[in-house]
Amino acid sequence: MSRFLFVVPPLVGHINPLVGVAAALTGRGHQVAWAGLPDAVHRLAGQDARVFPSPATWTDGPERPADIRGPEALRFLWERFLVPLADAMAEGVRDAVEVFRPDVLVADQQAAAGGLVAERLRVRWATSATTSAEFADVLASMPKVAAWNEALLQELRGRIGAPDGTADPRFSPHLVLAFTTQELAGPPARGGDRIRWVGPSLAARPSPAGFPWEWFDPERAKVLVTLGTxxxxxxxxxxxxxxxxxxxxADRMQAVIVDPEGVVDAGSAHGDQDKDLLCVPLVPQLALLRHVDAVVCHAGHNTVCESLWHGVPLVVAPIRDDQPVIAAQVADAGAGVRVRFGRATEARIGAAVDAVLYTPGYRAAAREIGSAFRAAGGAEAAATHLELLARDDDTYTASTRAPEENAV
Known part of the structure; x- marks a missing residue:
């Protein structure tokens, strides 16, 4: 049997898809360990997960200005989050490789330390692409920004990667697991034949207890509104x-609004006493998606894919990062309507919700994508691709084995 090391950032949407893959590999008799923030991994993968602290502690970094968009938002993401995170993770990832001796290291695209350390230590590695935005090559039309981004990666490689390395830590030269399909993402501009389209990896996850399922009115449509975590x-x-x-x-629909900060003022009481709007801090999202007819969201990749898996059409209002790319994919596929987050009004949102609920084409497109997702195989398919990579005769392994005392 083989050993797999998952390197993940402290981001829920980037850990969740690999939880199911880890379970599939473990169920086949393989050994799995994680390199990441222990609290974050244990919360999602379970307290029994073997985690090498990388980093041991982490804060979210400086608060991002709400109004930055485009290249400035990209600069902020890389300079203030992704690069500092890679530097902070590098030592822990190296320790994990030397102790655990994985046959394959699986690095999330936003955990750049994973790919760079794997290349340096000559470990065969795969990329976990929990969003398809990088496949679109959005910087192709912005050569100066692309050059800046490449220079940043070169500097990072010089600090923690192989001095003569060439790999882009976002795209393994061996295998890229895409947790979507081309029915949504479209043809890739980057990644080529290394991409394996496995669709969403949906696994059981901790859910808040006490959701008032009895609140639903069977005579009205149900709409979920969420902006993610x-x-x-x-x-x-x-x-x-x-x-x-x-x-x-309210005469024809009810809404569940995920409102963790309690900011919604809709002119009526919150909670289960309100028969039209249910405002709650958390929801059991996967379970809830089996009951709703439309989703209004920020175009986060996980929420979009989970909704489409269930054949639910979307209203997408992207805010930042990869969300505009994902929103464009939803609209291009005919599975939803895009609205502008900063300019969305009651009238525009209402019209978009009416469209996805009452124009049959949106639901038909959502169901078609959902069928493609299911056919792709999800976590089990991803596990199979990783097994095949681990069996390759040219697999590199770490040259040393240290005492197994650093895992928590």
Whole structure:
């Protein structure tokens, strides 16, 4: 049997897809370990997961200004988050490789230390692409920004990677696992024949208890509104406009609004006493998606893919990072309507929700993508590709084995 080391950033949406892959590999008799923030991995993968601290501690870094977009947002992401995170993770990843001696290292695209350290220590590695945005090569039309990004990667490689290395830590030269399919992502501009389209990896995950399922009215459509786990700082106006739009349609629909900060003021009491809007800090999202008819969201890749897996059409309002790319994919595939986050009003949101609920083409497209997702194989398919990579005769292994005492 083989050993697999998963290198992940402290981001829920980047750990969750690999939880199912880890379970599939473990179920086949392989050994799995993680390099990442222990609290984050244990919370999602379970307390029994073997985790090498990398980094041992981490803060979210400086607060990002809510109004930065485009190249400035990319600069902020790389200079203030991705590069510092890679530097902070590098030593822990090296220790994990030397102790665990993986046959294959699996590095998330936003955990650049994984690919760079793997190349330096001559370990065969795969990329975990939990979002398809990098396949689009959005910098192709911005050569100066692309050159700046490449220079940043070169500097990072010089500090923690192989001095003569050439690999892009976002694209393994051996295998790229894409947790989507081309029915949504479209033809890739980058990654080529290394990409394996495995579709979403959906696995059981911790869910908040006590969701009031009895609150649902079987006579009305159900709409879920969520901005994910990383956008609560900018959501007050948008969530409030959503609440107003959906309350105006209360004769024919109910809405569940994920409101962790309690910012929604829809003109009525919150909670299960309100028969039209249910505002709650957390929801059991996978379970809930089996019951809703439409989703309004920020175009986060996990939320989009989980919704489409269930054949649910979307209203997407991208905020930053990869979200505009994912929103464009949803719209191009005909599975949803895109609105502008900063300019979305009650009227625009309401019209978009009406469109995806009552124009049959959106639901048909969502179901078609969902069928493609299911056919792709998900976590089990990803596990199979990793097994094949581990069996390759040319697999590199770490040259030393240290005492197994650093895992927690």
């Amino acid at each position: 990383a956008n609560t700082d900018v959501g007050e106006r948008f969530l409030t406009e959503c609440a107003r739009a959906l309350r105006a349609r």
